Amino acid sequence: MRAYLERAKEHDEFMKKQQFEYNIGKRHLANMMGEDPETFTQKDVDRAIEYLFPSGIYDPAARPLMKPPEEVFPARKAAEFDEAGRPHHYLFYTGKPNFFKLLYDAAENIQLLQQFEDKVIRKKATPDPNGKLDLNATFWLTKDQLEQLLVEKLTDLEYDNFKLVMERLVSLPYSYRCKDFIEKFRKSLTSQKFALEIPKPSYDDQGRAFVTTYECLRKKARGDVTIRSPGTGLITINGKDLTYFEDTQSREQVIFPLIFTGLENKVDVECNIEGGGPSGQAGAIRWGIAWGLRSFVDKDMLEAMQVAGLLTRDHRRRERKKPGQPGARKKPTWKRR
Amino acid sequence: MRNLTNKIIFFNRCQSQLSRCAFNSTAKTTQTRFYSRPTSFPDYYQNPIFRKEDQAKLIENNDLSKLATTPFRPPASYETSSVYHDPIVNKVINHVMEDGKKQLARSLVEKAFENVKRIQIERYHLATTPEEKSKIILSPKDILHRAIENSKPLLQLSPIKRGGITYQVPGPITEKRSLFLAIKWLLEAANDKDRTVHFPEQFAWELLDAANNTGKVVKRKQDLHRQCEANRAYAHYRWQ
Structure with a gap:
């Protein structure tokens, strides 16, 4: 008890000191950057640090940073027991009371829903079709987010259990009855990216509409794609036609969005591409064409393209090799001695 | 000149402060690594539905606009919606x-x-x-x-x-x-x-x-x- 109070006091003092140091550091930074220290925000701090301490370190977590101490030092729980040393929470001795409370609540909700379902069946009623939960645009909190919410460290297994229980709860026919409980642990996605800012096509001197997509990236390839409408299905890649690619697979990839939208004979495509291999270049052009075609198709087709994954940028890159092992994931052959 | 030296000392002090802050943070924050360039998609990305017959099924059930709000993985480099793909x-x-x-x-x-x-x-x-x-x-x-x-x-x-x-x-x-x-x-x-x-x-x-x-x-x-x-x-x- 006394030890706890001492530790809490120590922590408070430490935080106060850190806060003080942070404020002073912020003022110094503002002076160095020649700006007003009073209106210097965290965003300006990040910018200043990036400017004054440029770093090319691969791992962003290892680069220099200056964040407010509340973000750097994880939040600690307040006292969980009374003067006599008796814990407030009934699950205190599990070690992770908030997490297990969450599991208990979920299980209880499942039982309640099942009882409710039994009741409805006995009355011979049917479930309300409008009450269904719409979970399409949201997803479960990630492990880090859940840890922050619960102020407890979780293992991977515990996080999996959380997901399992919640999925079970959601799968029940009357899950809309505990909507509030479920939505506490779901995070909404950012709104539909593909529908935002569809560029209006410009017109060239022949009166044909055209849209240019810059920065078409895939693997190490980059380039730009111009789509002209109306056209006759002419494809130009770096001054050549589709035979720029020698293998069939890459050619198929380039015409994939055109075939999908049914515009293969109605638009002309022109692209400049460099870097990477045939597969990466074809992937970059595929994305560029799909992205540019947004200006020439209707809303239904736009949705179909999104569901087909054509509008998703493939941002995956080659994973780096790690020291002490022969590849990115591959480990040396195990030897007894 | 004196002004310049002053500035340098000042700068050093700032730097020590900053570096202390930075060191603290790296020691205290979690050790989980994330790469600046992700090598895979998060698990809430769904598998794409790009074949013509699957798409027709979606349109029949009116699921298309509902599904369009979710993120989808791009089709792999060997997959197309062409009739020749099997x-x-x-x-x-x-x-x-x-x-x-x-x-x-x-x-x-x-x-x-x-x-x-x-x-x-x-x-x-x-x-x-x-x-x-x-x-x-x-x-x-x-x-x-x-x-x-x-x-x-x-x-x-x-x-x-x-x-x-x-x-x-x-x-x-x-x-x-x-x-x-x-x-x-x-x-x-x-x-x-x-x-x-x-x-x-x-x-x-x-x-x-x-x-x-x-x-x-x-x-x-x-x-x-x-x-x-x-x-x-x-x-x-x-x-x-």
């Missing part, structure tokens, strides 16, 4: 492939298809009556589908050790493994040939045989079924 053919190409030489594997399978087509067209022209002609399948893709369907085993033997003796215990087989075995057997039969015969030729013959429910592969499947039947007495070891 997942099973792609699977076979991947099984034929060695050392990542996909272009070569694809050309071999296509050559085999060409051979199948040639043989079937020859048969078609040799047939005299219209009934005989209508029985001959000309599409190599159909032949492949039929061949794989005919060589898929329904049961498998798994070794289970009981009392120091290993029994071959028959049991059900998953759809995926049965497909895998069918393709593996077809390719093993095709590779079991003279050196003078080319792979596409032999593979074409194996496909035609299997599609006709005859040949090495179908015999192998029947052998396995016979063995499973013979080992019926051990079946209880699966759960005891």
Whole structure:
């Protein structure tokens, strides 16, 4: 008890000191950057640090940073027991009371829903079709987010259990009855990216509409794609036609969005591409064409393209090799001695 | 000059402060690493639905606009919505492939298809009556589908050790493994040939045989079924 109070006091003092140091550091930074220290925000701090301490370190977590101490030092729980040393929470001795409370609540909700379902069946009623939960645009909190919410460290297994229980709860026919409980642990996605800012096509001197997509990236390839409408299905890649690619697979990839939208004979495509291999270049052009075609198709087709994954940028890159092992994931052959 | 030195000292002080802050943070924040360039998609990304018939199904059920709010992975570099794309053919190409030489594997399978087509067209022209002609399948893709369907085993033997003796215990087989075995057997039969015969030729013959429910592969499947039947007495070891 006394030890706890001492530790809490120590922590408070430490935080106060850190806060003080942070404020002073912020003022110094503002002076160095020649700006007003009073209106210097965290965003300006990040910018200043990036400017004054440029770093090319691969791992962003290892680069220099200056964040407010509340973000750097994880939040600690307040006292969980009374003067006599008796814990407030009934699950205190599990070690992770908030997490297990969450599991208990979920299980209880499942039982309640099942009882409710039994009741409805006995009355011979049917479930309300409008009450269904719409979970399409949201997803479960990630492990880090859940840890922050619960102020407890979780293992991977515990996080999996959380997901399992919640999925079970959601799968029940009357899950809309505990909507509030479920939505506490779901995070909404950012709104539909593909529908935002569809560029209006410009017109060239022949009166044909055209849209240019810059920065078409895939693997190490980059380039730009111009789509002209109306056209006759002419494809130009770096001054050549589709035979720029020698293998069939890459050619198929380039015409994939055109075939999908049914515009293969109605638009002309022109692209400049460099870097990477045939597969990466074809992937970059595929994305560029799909992205540019947004200006020439209707809303239904736009949705179909999104569901087909054509509008998703493939941002995956080659994973780096790690020291002490022969590849990115591959480990040396195990030897007894 | 003095002004400059002052500034430098000032700067040093700031830097020490900053670095202390930075060191604290790296020590205290979690050790989980994330890469500046992700190498995979998060698990809430769904698999894309890009084939024409699957899309038509979605439109029929009016699920399209509901689904469009969720993120989707991009289709892989070998997948297209073209009518020529077939997942099973792609699977076979991947099984034929060695050392990542996909272009070569694809050309071999296509050559085999060409051979199948040639043989079937020859048969078609040799047939005299219209009934005989209508029985001959000309599409190599159909032949492949039929061949794989005919060589898929329904049961498998798994070794289970009981009392120091290993029994071959028959049991059900998953759809995926049965497909895998069918393709593996077809390719093993095709590779079991003279050196003078080319792979596409032999593979074409194996496909035609299997599609006709005859040949090495179908015999192998029947052998396995016979063995499973013979080992019926051990079946209880699966759960005891």
